Amino acid sequence: MSAQLQDLPLYLQRLGFQRAPPPSLETLRELQLRHTGEFAFETIATLVHAPVPIDLPSLQRKLLHEGRGGYCYELNLMFLALLQDLGFQARGITGRVVMGGPEDAMTARTHLVVLVTVEGVEYLADVGFGGMVPTAPLRLAERGEQGTPHELYRLDRRDDSYVLRAKVGGEWRALYVFDTQPQAAIDFEVGNWYVSAHPQSPFRDQLFVARTGPGWRKTLSNGSFAIHRIGAASERRELEGAQAVMAVLREEFGLRLPSGPELGEAIGRRLAVGARG
Secondary structure: OOOOOOOHHHHHHHOOOOOOOOOOHHHHHHHHHHHHHHOOEEOHHHHOOOOOOOOHHHHHHHHHHOOOOEOHHHHHHHHHHHHHHOOOEEEEEEEEEOOOOOOOOOOOEEEEEEEEEEOOEEEEEOOOOHHHOOOOOEEOOOOOOEEOOOOEEEEEEEOOEEEEEEEEOOEEEEEEEEOOOOOOHHHHHHHHHHHHHOOOOOOOOOOEEEEEEOOEEEEEEOOEEEEEEOOOOOEEEEOOOHHHHHHHHHHOOOOOOOOOOHHHHHHHHHHHHHHHO
8 A cells, every 4th residue: 555645734733743754763653642642543433334435535534624533444544654655664464353352362354553664673553443552663573561651562472473462450461463464455445344334343333432642541432431540540430321422522532523413313322222231
């Protein structure tokens, strides 16, 4: 995939850059940290059964002009295009999410991440993994703990693959398994279709939202809103009704919501299912 960004100046401005920075490791670190704070992870489209196009014009329109975020195929494809436009050697790779289950599970390849090479060293860069997104690039060859502005992460080898782990509550939890085999645009299209439209997709009929900031993460899982602060207990509250959820989407995650009744109705149905469950 070659970069075709038409709105590069606006994209850089959203990330706090007045001009294109050099393709250095310092730049990559700043871009990843700022991206996870500026562009929310969100699954509004899969909740309301809307199509999720991942061509660059559609991604730029949604993220830069419509005030929205997205999930990995949207956020990381935009980030990949940005890196390529800035002169980084970068390409997309895919992985299998195992968070919350056995790490040897053969789940579908539904997570898109970016592999970046800086001065001959390979790094994993990810701005689209929801509430546990790494906020700094991770050196692929490093086997020890790697610090980020938020949690500690670790990359372990497993046969011909890597396992990404995060240290949460004193425990190392596996997030996803990936390898570095080349991927084509059609691989991303197939994975994106599964995530957005397949009945067994974990995002279908669900509302998941996440955003980072200095020392904190905010998450929303349907009607459950939480703020996680480094070194402190999480603050959680259950939201009552679709209007309360939409207010949090606007005020806490900075999202501009689509017009029309579809979103409110879909949130109402989701909350009703949760109440019965």
